[in-house]
Amino acid sequence: MATLSDVARLAGVTTATVSNVLRNPGKVKPSTVEKVEAAIASTGYRPNLMARALAEGKSSMVAMVLPDITNPFYPEFVAVAERVARDRNYFLMVCNTPDRPDIGLAYLKQITGTLAGGVLVLDTGILPGDIEQISNRRAPIVLASNEAIHYDEQVPHVVLDLHRAGEIAGQHLVELGHREVGAIVGCGLAGRQIVRLGGFESALQAAGLSLAPEHVRDTPDTVEGGRAAAESLLAANANITAIFATNDLMAYGAAQVLAERGIAVPQAMSLIGITDIHLARDMRPALTTVALHTETMATLAINLLLDLIEDPGHQPRSVKVPEPALVVRASTGVVAAI
Numbered sequence: 406m407a408t409l410s411d412v413a414r415l416a417g418v419t420t421a422t423v424s425n426v427l428r429n430p431g432k433v434k435p436s437t438v439e440k441v442e443a444a445i446a447s448t449g450y451r452p453n454l455m456a457r458a459l460a461e462g463k464s465s466m467v468a469m470v471l472p473d474i475t476n477p478f479y480p481e482f483v484a485v486a487e488r489v490a491r492d493r494n495y496f497l498m499v500c501n502t503p504d505r506p507d508i509g510l511a512y513l514k515q516i517t518g519t520l521a522g523g524v525l526v527l528d529t530g531i532l533p534g535d536i537e538q539i540s541n542r543r544a545p546i547v548l549a550s551n552e553a554i555h556y557d558e559q560v561p562h563v564v565l566d567l568h569r570a571g572e573i574a575g576q577h578l579v580e581l582g583h584r585e586v587g588a589i590v591g592c593g594l595a596g597r598q599i600v601r602l603g604g605f606e607s608a609l610q611a612a613g614l615s616l617a618p619e620h621v622r623d624t625p626d627t628v629e630g631g632r633a634a635a636e637s638l639l640a641a642n643a644n645i646t647a648i649f650a651t652n653d654l655m656a657y658g659a660a661q662v663l664a665e666r667g668i669a670v671p672q673a674m675s676l677i678g679i680t681d682i683h684l685a686r687d688m689r690p691a692l693t694t695v696a697l698h699t700e701t702m703a704t705l706a707i708n709l710l711l712d713l714i715e716d717p718g719h720q721p722r723s724v725k726v727p728e729p730a731l732v733v734r735a736s737t738g739v740v741a742a743i
Contacts, residue, residue, distance in 0.1 A: 407448035416444035464522035466496045467710060470509050471527040474501040476626065476654060477682045478699065479527065482550070485703035486525065493711050495522075506530035518543030523714045525549060525706055536560055545713035549706035552600055561713060561722040563706045570679050570695045570729035571601035571651070575608025577693070577731055578647050582740040583675060587638040588616060589650040589659060591626035598626075598651040601679060605649055620645065624655065631658025639666070646674060646740050653678035653685045653694055660688060660736070671738035681732055690735035702726045 413420045418437060425433050426441040433441075444450075467490055471479045487497040498521060502509040509529035513536070517524050523545040526536065537560050540546040548562035578586055588605060591598045606616050622637050624630035631650060635658065638648065650656035656678030660670065668674050670690055678685060681696035705724045712719045 407450040409450070411448050412441065412444045412450045415448060416440045464520065465494065466498055466521050467523050467525070467707075467714070468498045468500055468512070468516050468521035469525045469527070470500045470502060470512050470529055470531075472502050472504050472509070472529045473626075474499070477684055478550075478652070478654075478680055481682060481699050482527070482703045485700050486707040489704055489707045490711065493708075495711060497707075502529050504530075506532075510535055513539050513546070517546065523547070523710045525710050528552060533560075545710055545717070547706055547710040547713070549702060552598055561709055563702060563709065564723055564725040565697060565702065566726075566728060567598075567600040567679075567697075568604035568607075570697060571604025571606075572608045573604075573695045573729055573731050574649055574677050574679060575605040576611075577677060577733070577737065578649065578675065579608060579612045579614070581647075581675065581737060583647040584614060584740075585620070585642070585645045586616065586647045586649060587620045587642055587645045588622070589631055589634040589638070589648060589655050590621060590623050591630070591651045591655055592623050601651040626652055626654060628654055628658040628661070631655030632662050633658075635659035635662040639668075647737070648674065648676050650676070650678045653680045653682045653692060656692055656694070656736075657684060657688060660692070670736050672741060675737040677737055679729075685732075685734070688736070693734045693737040694732050696730045696732050698726055698729070 409420050409423055413423045416423065418441060422433065422437065423441055426438050430438050469483060469486060473479060483499055490497045500512040502512065506529060509531045513524060513531065517539050521544070525547050527550045536546055540560055546560060548560060550565065551562065552567060588602060590602050609616055620638070620642055622634035624634040631654065634655065635648065638645065639662070648659055650659055656676055660676055663670055663674055663676070670676055676692065678692055678694040679697065681694045681699070685692040685694045705726060709724055
């Protein structure tokens with residue numbers, strides 16, 4: 406592997422000059438820059454980013470720690486964050502924890518302030534105290550996509566109104582005349598998606614309705630979880646006319662069950678989710694959902710992290726995502742006349 410000294414020897418300059426060409430080419434004579442760049446191309450030299458980070462006390466690398474890369478929401482979030490980071494001359498490293506908080510914590514301890522100059526943490530189940538301690542000692546950590554923020558304000562975060570998302574979903578079904586509804590509630594690492602369910606129940610209560618306990622199913626945040634929950638709901642509640650899922654992935658699983666049983670959507674059963682992942686648009690019928698503005702959320706989160714890296718005193722230390730928005734597609738409709 407080529408070294409800085411190899412490049413300097415071939416170009417006939419000092420190693421300090423090579424470093425200046427790599428970091429501040431404007432301070433070096435154009436003819437010298439050309440010689441050094443030719444030597445770099447010839448040797449195939451690549452800077453050791455980790456060594457540079459340790460030597461200079463800063464890194465051009467940032468990291469994102471997330472719970473499940475197979476969930477479509479996270480790749481969509483990563484794609485936006487990576488683009489924004491690249492535009493600001495940072496590299497983004499993605500750390501997948503496969504639903505293991507202990508792995509997420511190990512990543513944070515290992516990379517925060519060393520390989521990565523800052524870390525963006527999505528729902529990973531890592532304890533608040535651990536995040537606060539690591540953030541205080543080493544480098545900025547920003548939280549995003551959390552079900553409920555219970556962290557001290559010293560940990561910067563992105564505020565997402567998930568209660569309102571559930572409320573919007575409930576209001577939509579009520580307006581369509583649904584009175585008997587089922588709910589599929591995800592149980593991610595942060596625990597039951599109770600905030601979303603709470604918003605949904607609030608909408609029903611405002612209309613003089615209630616969500617019966619036997620109409621609720623808790624399940625993993627997966628397609629398979631949505632399938633199992635839908636099967637259970639339909640077996641026990643023949644009178645429901647709509648199903649609310651606290652995320653789109655579970656709604657997709659429910660849609661598969663409805664199709665297999667020959668239950669027409671939305672004629673015989675309406676279906677609504679939360680998130681607005683790309684899959685929601687591609688389903689047939691396309692899924693009505695409550696958009697959480699993933700692109701905006703990712704942009705706000707990564708920019709907040711980079712701002713804190715570049716200016717540790719940056720204010721504000723939290724940002725708010727715009728209110729969730731109803732996206733009406735083909736999976737919801739008025740209750741069929743009996």
